[in-house]
Amino acid sequence: MVSFTDRASVPSHVLVRFLEGESVLLNLETERYFGLDRTGTRMWKAVTAAPEIRVAFEELLHEYDVDPELLRSNLTELLGQLQANGLLEVRPVDLGKAATV
DSSP states (O other), X not given: OOOXXXXXXXXXXXXXXXXXXXXXXXXXXXXXXXXXXHHHHHHHHHHXXXXXXXXXXXXXXXXXXXXXXXXXXXXXXXXXHHHHTTSOEEEETTTTOOOOO
16 A cells, blocks of 8 residues: 555566656566556656655646546556556655654
């Protein structure tokens, strides 16, 4: 399950190519690829550049005239598919940070 307080990143084994607003993601380990349309590509760019998925969600909400729950559902579905195919890593933001006492 994807949490909007997590951070998304591109694994080192994933090759990304942008073509006229769309993109192709290739998992070099499994040789599986995934094509994204303009909206999917924008979502991809937003979540991989943001410090948290929530920040990307808010940015996309301002860009698109869409119901927040529909955007949340679509974004969650896309991230789940990408994660399931090894094309995206989603981890807690504080993973790897030392705990404060």
